[in-house]
Amino acid sequence: MKVGFSKEGRILALDMMSVSDNGPFERQGDCNNTGVISSLMYQPEAMRFRGISVLTNTPPRGPQSQPGGTQAHMLMEPVISKAARKLGIDQVQIRRINAPVGKAPFGPPAGPKAQRQYVTSAFAKEALDKGAEIFKWEDRKAASGKRNGSKVRGVGVAVSTYSAGSVGFDGLLVIKPDGRLYIQSGIGNHGTESVSDCHRVSAELLGMPWDKVEIAWGDTSKNLPWTCPSGGSQTIHAMTRAAHAAGMDAVKKLQAIAAKDLGGSPENYEVANERVFRKGGGPGMTFAKAAQRAIELGGAFDGHELPKDINKFTKTSATALAGQGLMGVAKDNYPHDGQSRSFVAGFAEVEIDVETGKYHILDYLAVADVGTVIHPRAVGGQILGRSMLGIGHAIGQKWVYDQHYGVALAKRFYQNRPPTILDTPEKMQWATVDLPDPETPVGARGIGEPPVGAGACAVLNAISDALGDEIYRRAPVTLDMILTALEAGRPMAEPLTAHI
Amino acid sequence: MAVIHDVMPAFELFQPASISDAVTLLNRYGSDAWVMAGGMDSFDWLKDRIKRPSVVVDLSQVQGIRGIKEQNGGLEIGAATTLTEIATSVTVRDRFGLLAEAAGLVASPQIRNQGTIGGNVSQDTRCWYYRSGWSCYRAGGNICYADTPTAINREHAILDADRCVAVNPSDTAPALVALDAQMVIVSSRGERLVNAEDYFIGPGTDITRMTVLAPGELLTAIRIPATWGGAQFYFEKARDRNVWDFPLLNVAAAARYSGQAFESIRVVVNAAAARPLRLHAVEAAVVGKPRNDQTADLAGQIAIQGAQPLRYNGYKIPLMRNLVKRAIRGDRGGSWTS
Numbered sequence: 001m002k003v004g005f006s007k008e009g010r011i012l013a014l015d016m017m018s019v020s021d022n023g024p025f026e027r028q029g030d031c032n033n034t035g036v037i038s039s040l041m042y043q044p045e046a047m048r049f050r051g052i053s054v055l056t057n058t059p060p061r062g063p064q065s066q067p068g069g070t071q072a073h074m075l076m077e078p079v080i081s082k083a084a085r086k087l088g089i090d091q092v093q094i095r096r097i098n099a100p101v102g103k104a105p106f107g108p109p110a111g112p113k114a115q116r117q118y119v120t121s122a123f124a125k126e127a128l129d130k131g132a133e134i135f136k137w138e139d140r141k142a143a144s145g146k147r148n149g150s151k152v153r154g155v156g157v158a159v160s161t162y163s164a165g166s167v168g169f170d171g172l173l174v175i176k177p178d179g180r181l182y183i184q185s186g187i188g189n190h191g192t193e194s195v196s197d198c199h200r201v202s203a204e205l206l207g208m209p210w211d212k213v214e215i216a217w218g219d220t221s222k223n224l225p226w227t228c229p230s231g232g233s234q235t236i237h238a239m240t241r242a243a244h245a246a247g248m249d250a251v252k253k254l255q256a257i258a259a260k261d262l263g264g265s266p267e268n269y270e271v272a273n274e275r276v277f278r279k280g281g282g283p284g285m286t287f288a289k290a291a292q293r294a295i296e297l298g299g300a301f302d303g304h305e306l307p308k309d310i311n312k313f314t315k316t317s318a319t320a321l322a323g324q325g326l327m328g329v330a331k332d333n334y335p336h337d338g339q340s341r342s343f344v345a346g347f348a349e350v351e352i353d354v355e356t357g358k359y360h361i362l363d364y365l366a367v368a369d370v371g372t373v374i375h376p377r378a379v380g381g382q383i384l385g386r387s388m389l390g391i392g393h394a395i396g397q398k399w400v401y402d403q404h405y406g407v408a409l410a411k412r413f414y415q416n417r418p419p420t421i422l423d424t425p426e427k428m429q430w431a432t433v434d435l436p437d438p439e440t441p442v443g444a445r446g447i448g449e450p451p452v453g454a455g456a457c458a459v460l461n462a463i464s465d466a467l468g469d470e471i472y473r474r475a476p477v478t479l480d481m482i483l484t485a486l487e488a489g490r491p492m493a494e495p496l497t498a499h500i
Numbered sequence: 501m502a503v504i505h506d507v508m509p510a511f512e513l514f515q516p517a518s519i520s521d522a523v524t525l526l527n528r529y530g531s532d533a534w535v536m537a538g539g540m541d542s543f544d545w546l547k548d549r550i551k552r553p554s555v556v557v558d559l560s561q562v563q564g565i566r567g568i569k570e571q572n573g574g575l576e577i578g579a580a581t582t583l584t585e586i587a588t589s590v591t592v593r594d595r596f597g598l599l600a601e602a603a604g605l606v607a608s609p610q611i612r613n614q615g616t617i618g619g620n621v622s623q624d625t626r627c628w629y630y631r632s633g634w635s636c637y638r639a640g641g642n643i644c645y646a647d648t649p650t651a652i653n654r655e656h657a658i659l660d661a662d663r664c665v666a667v668n669p670s671d672t673a674p675a676l677v678a679l680d681a682q683m684v685i686v687s688s689r690g691e692r693l694v695n696a697e698d699y700f701i702g703p704g705t706d707i708t709r710m711t712v713l714a715p716g717e718l719l720t721a722i723r724i725p726a727t728w729g730g731a732q733f734y735f736e737k738a739r740d741r742n743v744w745d746f747p748l749l750n751v752a753a754a755a756r757y758s759g760q761a762f763e764s765i766r767v768v769v770n771a772a773a774a775r776p777l778r779l780h781a782v783e784a785a786v787v788g789k790p791r792n793d794q795t796a797d798l799a800g801q802i803a804i805q806g807a808q809p810l811r812y813n814g815y816k817i818p819l820m821r822n823l824v825k826r827a828i829r830g831d832r833g834g835s836w837t838s
Contacts, residue, residue: 149831355822355825355826356738356819356822356823357815357819358738358739360742395740395741396740396741400628400652401652402629402645402650402651402652403650403652404648404650404651405645407632409628409629409632409652410628411628411632412544413744414607414744414745414746415628417740417741417745419741420608420741420742420743420744422741422742422743423741423742423743478740479738479740479748479815479819480654480748480812480813480815480816480819481815483815483818483819483822484814484815484818487818492814500652500654500812
């Protein structure tokens with residue numbers, strides 16, 4: 001990799017060649033993603049990318065999280081930190097200068113018009129600014145690099161991005177004559193709570209109190225709609241859109257029933273407090289009554305007629321639920337100009353013992369640009385959880401195989417060393433920028449994968465900040481690498497041997 | 501190479517209730533019998549089918565091999581006493597804090613609750629070639645896979661290697677050697693006492709064993725004499741993670757002073773060789789000298805004399821030098837300011 005910077009720290013040119021150790025079987029996509037993610041996060045004015053995936057006689061593997069993105073950041077971030085030191089530019093500032101803004105382009109020109117893709121929005125600068133403030137970056141920077149006995153502290157910042165949402169799935173719900181809202185959720189429940197969080201959108205559009213909402217989930221026999229898989233950091237984006245579409249469909253049907261029974265046109269009516277009623281006061285009816293009327297009216301109102309564009313899977317589920325009340329059912333057809341990506345700025349402070357090479361992470365902060373926050377505790381859990389996954393890659397998680405025999409050696413957790421709860425930073429905080437994405441009705445983007453690279457690289461950059469650039473050429477950075485580099489005054493670990 | 505994980509193979513299980521019953525069983529089955537205490541070393545071997553004993557003698561029901569007793573100003577610790585019991589024992593902490601500290605740094609809290617001191621000192625090496633069932637010297641073959649130009653040997657030996665480059669992975673072993681402990685070994689022939697320093701053996705003595713324990717023998721207790729009670733201690737363990745790791749290296753030291761100078765001292769390092777190494781040359785060099793940076797630097801330099809790195813474990817040489825230096829300096833360099 002070669003990177004050319006202007007005096008001000010702007011990346012003018014990036015020449016990246018990525019070689020992926022693919023393992024023996026199916027193709028892995030990480031290699032190309034390193035180029036795509038680098039082009040987005042650091043917005044080089046000119047870029048050449050070459051990627052090669054090599055089949056190797058080594059144990060099989062699969063991507064873990066932020067595939068290609070983590071590697072992109074782990075390649076780029078230490079180089080940017082080094083450049084900032086050489087150019088005398090603040091580490092936050094150099095990332096700000098190169099950060100994507102608005103509908104930022106990324107990837108190579110493609111198609112007949114040689115157009116580049118672009119994101120729906122990017123508030124990476126805002127994430128960096130907020131993080132610098134909360135972390136008290138300027139104060140800590142001043143104390144960085146000072147020795148206390150055998151200990152030295154360092155601070156690091158890093159940015160990270162990844163995909164954050166897909167489009168085109170379906171929403172399905174029924175208001176029944178008992179006055180309750182029954183929402184069908186096809187979202188896989190991984191413990192992130194998106195299985196229910198996404199559907200707050202429908203409840204809010206309908207003005208339905210959450211305790212009167214029933215969610216059916218967990219099993220395809222329960223008449224669930226066509227839903228995105230719980231992966232690729234797409235759920236909160238994809239399924240709040242679908243929930244919005246289904247909720248709006250139900251609102252329109254409530255308005256139509258009110259107009260039919262009480263006079264006027266549908267637009268004269270609004271919904272709130274479990275009722276549909278005339279704007280500015282006047283006649284109305286309860287949702288319970290409207291649900292009863294939907295069954296009597298039939299057709300589209302109770303699900304006997306369905307939209308043409310919904311998935312076959314949704315059609316089957318909706319048909320099974322038809323006739324039970326007022327049905328909201330729709331495909332997400334909302335406009336979506338660009339690709340949805342979320343951004344994270346990570347800040348870390350480490351303390352390194354130069355006599356052993358062992359270091360501790362004293363503090364970590366991640367500030368995420370995830371659009372509108374749907375559920376603060378859930379987004380916080382995602383941000384810190386995935387940050388920790390990245391930190392694991394920085395501090396010691398590894399897989400090891402014998403290079404001659406191609407056989408796995410680190411087969412147990414005590415050997416491959418994923419981070420434990422005692423390896424988490426002593427303090428960990430998160431925050432969000434909380435600016436809505438303009439290309440999705442609710443404004444929310446995904447956050448599963450984007451924090452990983454920031455978690456890994458903020459720690460790596462903090463190590464370099466404390467000890468200089470001549471320590472490591474690869475990660476994880478373990479005490480042996482630090483100690484031998486300090487002894488020799490140059491990096492001693494083989495750069496192309498990832499895990500030993 | 502077996503790849504069937506996490507399913508227990510078939511074996512005959514005995515759960516004797518007394519030391520004599522246990523010894524009778526071990527005598528009857530000889531090398532076919534596997535002695536199991538906490539199971540922390542045993543289960544991987546058995547589930548991976550690398551070791552295939554026909555008989556397992558489970559010590560969990562044996563009376564009289566668990567607990568900490570004061571004895572002649574020292575301690576007798578039953579071999580089946582858990583590491584948690586030792587780490588939290590007021591008796592141990594008060595006078596032999598070195599052992600309590602070492603026991604408290606073993607593995608993880610869950611493993612310390614289950615693992616025993618007898619198991620911790622008698623466990624087999626963690627060399628991942630040997631543990632994977634490769635037919636190496638230690639497994640009865642005629643090659644060391646960890647000592648080749650392409651081997652991954654970051655955690656292997658820098659001292660006293662002899663064909664095999666595996667290391668002893670125990671944290672409590674160096675503390676026991678530093679405290680001049682004695683191991684109580686019972687067999688059908690009766691009881692024998694072995695100094696902790698002699699309990700552990702290198703490949704030059706027997707390449708297939710880590711200790712002097714022979715088939716038919718049982719470690720029942722560990723005696724710690726009064727010698728080092730209340731002395732100044734230093735223990736430090738270097739590891740990748742903050743928990744659940746075997747040592748990359750550890751150091752245990754016990755010292756007494758006369759005025760400002762070292763009157764007597766023990767310094768022991770583990771995970772540098774196949775057995776915990778008592779650093780006699782370091783001890784001899786520092787006795788009579790004051791505790792200061794100069795003495796510490798000297799000790800560190802002496803400690804690593806003769807050390808030979810393999811492909812990936814060169815870091816252990818400066819690490820050992822610095823750990824020994826810190827042990828002599830006694831400055832608690834291993835503790836963190838925040």
